[in-house]
Amino acid sequence: MDNWDEVRTAFQVARMGTVSGAADVLGVHHATVIRHIDALEGKLGVKLFQRHARGYTATEAGEDLLLVAKATDDQFSQLEGRIKGSGDAVSGELVVTSLESMARLLAPIMTDFQAEYPEVIVRYLTGARLFRLEYGEAHVALRAGPKPQELDNVVQSLGRLRLGLFASPSYIERHGKPSGADDLAGHRFVGPDETRLRAPFLTWMKDNLKPEQIVFRTMDAIATEQAVIAGAGIGFLPLWVSHDHPELQEVMPALDEWSGELWLVTHVDLHRTTKVQAFVNFLKDRAAADWVCS
Amino acid sequence: MDNWDEVRTAFQVARMGTVSGAADVLGVHHATVIRHIDALEGKLGVKLFQRHARGYTATEAGEDLLLVAKATDDQFSQLEGRIKGSGDAVSGELVVTSLESMARLLAPIMTDFQAEYPEVIVRYLTGARLFRLEYGEAHVALRAGPKPQELDNVVQSLGRLRLGLFASPSYIERHGKPSGADDLAGHRFVGPDETRLRAPFLTWMKDNLKPEQIVFRTMDAIATEQAVIAGAGIGFLPLWVSHDHPELQEVMPALDEWSGELWLVTHVDLHRTTKVQAFVNFLKDRAAADWVCS
DNA sequence: CATCTATTGTGAGTATTTGCACAGAGAGGG
DNA sequence: CCCTCTCTGTGCAAATACTCACAATAGATG
Numbered sequence: 001m002d003n004w005d006e007v008r009t010a011f012q013v014a015r016m017g018t019v020s021g022a023a024d025v026l027g028v029h030h031a032t033v034i035r036h037i038d039a040l041e042g043k044l045g046v047k048l049f050q051r052h053a054r055g056y057t058a059t060e061a062g063e064d065l066l067l068v069a070k071a072t073d074d075q076f077s078q079l080e081g082r083i084k085g086s087g088d089a090v091s092g093e094l095v096v097t098s099l100e101s102m103a104r105l106l107a108p109i110m111t112d113f114q115a116e117y118p119e120v121i122v123r124y125l126t127g128a129r130l131f132r133l134e135y136g137e138a139h140v141a142l143r144a145g146p147k148p149q150e151l152d153n154v155v156q157s158l159g160r161l162r163l164g165l166f167a168s169p170s171y172i173e174r175h176g177k178p179s180g181a182d183d184l185a186g187h188r189f190v191g192p193d194e195t196r197l198r199a200p201f202l203t204w205m206k207d208n209l210k211p212e213q214i215v216f217r218t219m220d221a222i223a224t225e226q227a228v229i230a231g232a233g234i235g236f237l238p239l240w241v242s243h244d245h246p247e248l249q250e251v252m253p254a255l256d257e258w259s260g261e262l263w264l265v266t267h268v269d270l271h272r273t274t275k276v277q278a279f280v281n282f283l284k285d286r287a288a289a290d291w292v293c294s
Numbered sequence: 295m296d297n298w299d300e301v302r303t304a305f306q307v308a309r310m311g312t313v314s315g316a317a318d319v320l321g322v323h324h325a326t327v328i329r330h331i332d333a334l335e336g337k338l339g340v341k342l343f344q345r346h347a348r349g350y351t352a353t354e355a356g357e358d359l360l361l362v363a364k365a366t367d368d369q370f371s372q373l374e375g376r377i378k379g380s381g382d383a384v385s386g387e388l389v390v391t392s393l394e395s396m397a398r399l400l401a402p403i404m405t406d407f408q409a410e411y412p413e414v415i416v417r418y419l420t421g422a423r424l425f426r427l428e429y430g431e432a433h434v435a436l437r438a439g440p441k442p443q444e445l446d447n448v449v450q451s452l453g454r455l456r457l458g459l460f461a462s463p464s465y466i467e468r469h470g471k472p473s474g475a476d477d478l479a480g481h482r483f484v485g486p487d488e489t490r491l492r493a494p495f496l497t498w499m500k501d502n503l504k505p506e507q508i509v510f511r512t513m514d515a516i517a518t519e520q521a522v523i524a525g526a527g528i529g530f531l532p533l534w535v536s537h538d539h540p541e542l543q544e545v546m547p548a549l550d551e552w553s554g555e556l557w558l559v560t561h562v563d564l565h566r567t568t569k570v571q572a573f574v575n576f577l578k579d580r581a582a583a584d585w586v587c588s
Numbered sequence: 589c590a591t592c593t594a595t596t597g598t599g600a601g602t603a604t605t606t607g608c609a610c611a612g613a614g615a616g617g618g
Numbered sequence: 619c620c621c622t623c624t625c626t627g628t629g630c631a632a633a634t635a636c637t638c639a640c641a642a643t644a645g646a647t648g
Contacts, residue, residue, distance in 0.1 A: 044377050046381040049563070051597095052644090054644075071369065076362065269341040273341070325626095599639090613627105614626105616623085617623100
């Protein structure tokens, strides 16, 4: 039973009762149908049909095959309907991944997206390791830094993530507010724990600050934010935190060199699907409205 | 979804996770697998797999297909087992047809056959019209007269059905017993109702008897037998009736020209099956033992 | 009873599919 | 860090399967 097409042919012959009728339905020549039946019977070692001039009638084995193949035909038809429909429907899972630091940006957007497309179940993957689109781990990824070069990925720019240097009123009260880029010596900073990262603002930190100035070190974006709010030091935060925490003060005008490009990445095999396109467009609209300007 | 082989290929790819692995299982080249997947995705308009250097991972649509195709694979395997097994098993229905007059011969044989193969359900078709093997109405037919010439039928001789002229004691008591072939005038006979039949003993009756001598006419073999037993007249009965009714007397030695050839007919498509062969052999053994000699 | 139509069955030519060889790309190991 | 191994992807040649044409048979029909 290693050739499902022959089963399908036999099914149509059993259903129609004639080779010619089956050939019409299948859209092939009747000689092809005869050869399929002969091959299948040869492999099974059992006659499936009795031949006579008025057509083929199924034997017991043929009747058995008819029942099984009819069920298969139904199931394949339903499958085809589901698959073709699902291609245009925005439903099922939508898996998004990004660096942990993006959670504050993405969570509200994904919430709104789910509200607009109630059929969708949104999963947001974030963690230590990079989830890979190539393995189907996620449909959409948000990446920062240099433009991703993976071959099978569709990469589009989402704009720049603008950062500013913020300090809390409690910090300014104790240490004062720097007057400008030249007045940072002696100030305390909140920064990342690792120096291997290549984000643009980190380069600036290494160039303009002494290592001992970074008194609070963490990899966690939320922890950074909380540390700045608590007054542990001056820290880089996205410009839009002033929406949630208007008490924070920008200690100096944001420099362009601090901002990093944001990339919206999808796998080429999924990029064309309606579901992914719906999310991508939704995300781009919101990004343009919320991030880039403010 | 008009190519079940492509579905089967996609199923193996989803199961194995790699094109190469699926190609090994299917016994085809991996390029063929790739082309099948591409064709199927093209027809469905949806990506079933995400391609990467380490293999293929199924999308949601691919997962759906995997489930359906796995069920199909299971069902086909079971079907194959049933069909291949049923080819060698003596089970299911065995349909036998013959002229009504054979019922007395065949019924005990079929009963014994069923006892030896309890898995078999024996159906015995008999009636006015001829049941045709070509249409699958019966597996085995018993025919009398000239050798059947149907193209698709396997015909083998089962020997001659020997008939004798019998009379009951009550008839002999009233009308006497003919002394021989020359002493039949004035005797009463039990015979067939129709004259169109071509059985050899009918020809003899037409040649040697006046029509008015046939006083009891019936097409039914049982009725003929009962009429002879009741003394309605002299009648042609198979020689073996003396087993069941030893009181009947043969009024004259049986002539060879009375006997007709018996043919055992099977359809060529079913002749090779174990079930049919089992019955054919069983029938030939019993025929040799019961009919030909006695 | 002759004819007509619908069906199966088979041989030959053609077209599509398949197999092979090689290239490219990651992943893992020493 | 390089090397190797596996897996995917593609152009080209061969094999297989398909289509076409014709023959034959058996009902159907007038």
